[in-house]
Amino acid sequence: MFSDIPVDVSPMHEGERIRAANMFVELAGPKSIGAELVQVDDSITDGKFEVIGPELSEMTKGEVYPFGIKIDIKGEKLEKELEGVIERRTHDLCNYVQGFMHLNQRDQIWCRVSTEALDSGFKLLDLAKALGILFKEEFPIIEEISVTILTNEEDVKEFVAGAHDIYAARDERARELSDEDVDVFYGCLMCQSFAPTHMCVVTPDRTALCGAINWFDCRASAKMDPDGSIFEIEKGEVLDDVKGEYSNVNEVIAQKTQGETDKVYLHSVFEYPHTSCGCFEAVAFYIPELDGIGIVDRDFSGETPLGIPFSSMAGQCSGGKQVEGFTGLSLEYMRSPKFLQADGAYERIVWMPNSIKSSLEGFIPDDMFDKIATDEDATSVNDIKEFLKDKDHPILERIANLGTDDDDVDDEYSEDEDLVSQDETMGQEFVPVATAPEMAMPMSGGVKVIFKNAKIYAEKVIIKKSKK
Numbered sequence: 001m002f003s004d005i006p007v008d009v010s011p012m013h014e015g016e017r018i019r020a021a022n023m024f025v026e027l028a029g030p031k032s033i034g035a036e037l038v039q040v041d042d043s044i045t046d047g048k049f050e051v052i053g054p055e056l057s058e059m060t061k062g063e064v065y066p067f068g069i070k071i072d073i074k075g076e077k078l079e080k081e082l083e084g085v086i087e088r089r090t091h092d093l094c095n096y097v098q099g100f101m102h103l104n105q106r107d108q109i110w111c112r113v114s115t116e117a118l119d120s121g122f123k124l125l126d127l128a129k130a131l132g133i134l135f136k137e138e139f140p141i142i143e144e145i146s147v148t149i150l151t152n153e154e155d156v157k158e159f160v161a162g163a164h165d166i167y168a169a170r171d172e173r174a175r176e177l178s179d180e181d182v183d184v185f186y187g188c189l190m191c192q193s194f195a196p197t198h199m200c201v202v203t204p205d206r207t208a209l210c211g212a213i214n215w216f217d218c219r220a221s222a223k224m225d226p227d228g229s230i231f232e233i234e235k236g237e238v239l240d241d242v243k244g245e246y247s248n249v250n251e252v253i254a255q256k257t258q259g260e261t262d263k264v265y266l267h268s269v270f271e272y273p274h275t276s277c278g279c280f281e282a283v284a285f286y287i288p289e290l291d292g293i294g295i296v297d298r299d300f301s302g303e304t305p306l307g308i309p310f311s312s313m314a315g316q317c318s319g320g321k322q323v324e325g326f327t328g329l330s331l332e333y334m335r336s337p338k339f340l341q342a343d344g345a346y347e348r349i350v351w352m353p354n355s356i357k358s359s360l361e362g363f364i365p366d367d368m369f370d371k372i373a374t375d376e377d378a379t380s381v382n383d384i385k386e387f388l389k390d391k392d393h394p395i396l397e398r399i400a401n402l403g404t405d406d407d408d409v410d411d412e413y414s415e416d417e418d419l420v421s422q423d424e425t426m427g428q429e430f431v432p433v434a435t436a437p438e439m440a441m442p443m444s445g446g447v448k449v450i451f452k453n454a455k456i457y458a459e460k461v462i463i464k465k466s467k468k
Contacts, residue, residue, distance in 0.1 A: 001133060006121040007098040009130050014092065014193040018101040018112040025059045027067035029103075029110035030301065033156055034067040035163040036109055038087035040080055041072040046144035049128035053151030056113060056123055067111060068150030068159040069094075071131065075143040084170055085221040085230070086139060088212045091279070092190060093134040097127060104279050105212040106167055107160055108298060124149045141224065171332050174214035177204035179244075179338065182235075186218035187252055189229040191277035197260035198277045198320030199253055201233070205338040206244070206266050209280035211330035243268050243342040261322050268342035269293060273327035278318040280328025282356070284340065285313060289381045290388070292350030292395045293343060297331065300353040305381050331356065335363040346372070347394045351384055368394075 002009045028034025059065060069090060087105075094102035099117025103110040113122070128147040136142050150156050179185075181204060188200040188208055200208045204215045213221075213230075221230040236248025244266030254262040263272045269284045276283075282297040287305055296304050296313065303309050317326040334356070339345055346368045354374035361369065371391040378384040388395060 002130060005097075005126045005130055007100075007117050007126070009096050009098070009134070011096055013098045014095045016095065016098070016101060018099070018114045022114050022116065024061055024113045024115045024118045025056065026064040027109075027111040027113070027151075029064065030299065031064045032066050033107075033153075033160055034109045034111075035107040035156075035160045036069040036071070036087060036090045036105070037159070037163045037166065038071045038073060038083050038090070039166070040074065040078050040083060042074055044072040044074050044144055044146045046074070046146065047132065048146040049125060049132055049148075051124045051128065051149045051151065052155055053149075053153075055125070055151075056118055061115070065151050066153045066156035067109065068148075068156045069109070069131070070148040070150065070159060071135065072146045072148075073135070073142045073144070075141045077141045079220070081216060081220045082141075082224065084213060084217040085224070086135070086142075088190060088210070088217075089135070089138060090131070092193070093131055093138065094127070095193070096134060097130050100127060104298070105210045107163060108211075108281060124151070139224075170217075171207075171214065171335075174204070174207065174216055174332070175335070177215065179203045179205045182215070185233045185235055185246075185249060186215065186222060187231050187233050187256060188213060188218065189256060191279055192229075192320075194279075195275075195277040195318065195320035197257045198275045199256040199261075200277065201249055201253070201264065201266060201274065202230075203244075203266065205333075205336045207330045207332045207336075209274075209277060209328045209330055211281045211332050214332070240265070240342075243271075244338065245272075257320065260320065264322075265342060267338050267340055269325055269327045269340065270343060271324060273322060273324060274329075275320050275322045276314075276317045276326075276328030277320065278314070280314070280318075281331045282329055282334075283310065283313050283317065284327050284329055286325035287350060287381065287384075290350050290384060290395060291399050292388075293340065293348050294350060295334070295352040295356060297353060297356055299355065300375070302375055303379070305351055305379065305384055331359070334360055344398070348398075350388060350393065350395055351375075351378070 054065065071087070071090070073086065091102055091105055094100060094111070099114040099120070099122055101112045128149050131147050132145050135145055150159055186202045188202055191198055191200070202208050202213060202215055202218050207214045218230050221228060222232055233252050234248050235246045236251070237246065239245040239247055245263070250263050253264055257275070261275055264274050265272045266274060269286060282295055285294050285296070285304070285306065287294050294305055296310050298310050298314070300310055304313060306313070313326070317323045317328060333339060340348065346364050349372050351373045354376045357364070357372060357374050364372065371388070371393045373384050373387040378387045
């Protein structure tokens, strides 16, 4: 089947990581541009595989190149609503090719070719051929297929622009429903080759972390392949409609994550946040000094207010871990009316890159849009504090009220002359950095310490980058 392809093609190569030391070239990723797109097209030529732009033999070792994967398919039973589902499989199938690494999805793809694969005679045309075979094998309803690899910068730019329009149309359709309108959610296990204890829960109000799969995509996929990696989940009893907790969802998560996770709040970063894989588009993170939440996406190359970049933050919460105060999410979820509703939604957001904020105009409430700081307004916690005070962000009232509901705490500190009054919280020495009815803290050895009705005060919070 793959006799004319000089490297092995098999699921056994899923999860292969190509490090910089073993890399010949990088394709797309954070230093360049790229996208992948699957479309149903009745006018295609079956078996047409081509590379438009430089082949690997014309590239320079260690360089980064633009990259596009254009896949056109035809079949009597194929429908437009299946495009997104089939497209998402590009991630898995590319990783079947030994010496080729594919990460992320849509216009966030990040690929590498190993030096060993190049030495074996591997070409990008071989990738196109392999994908043609694999997609037909994985989806029998695909009767004809053509695959075009793009590496010429101008062609890739045009391709990415067109792909953006198609992605946007898919996302807009998915906003037609809300969680209350359906009895069934969906689970997705596509990323378990990289994150064995992760399961994505996809609802009308919460797209998959990768941003590439919505509720309609999942419905189409589950109908097409009931035994596949995307499957139905009956919601079961609604345990908390604000946090987004459902009895049957918890049971299925426990089953599919090897018991590692047994409870998830779909609309919160606290207590039991949704686990994160590695393909998420952005991370929501808690900023304790402000009792606020920041958002950073993988396109942001600077440091977050916590003093670390996206890559370091992603490493802390990816791999299927459930880390309180951090959760991966899709950018489309930020357009949902249920976006982090248990945490205060946009009234709790204090910082995000300007590129994200600009894309959310019309979805962030009008009275909050100018009150959320961006990387162009502030980069440090102190700068953000000043910005929030200047804009009268509602987080100020939240912080001021944090310590006032507990008389015992007030009495305990009433004689401490160093404690500033609560209405001066933004400048006080002891800041209430966290409060929750239940707060879980993972420890080594699989132990989890749970604080009930916790309220934590700190004189100073220091977050340092790891030197490792």
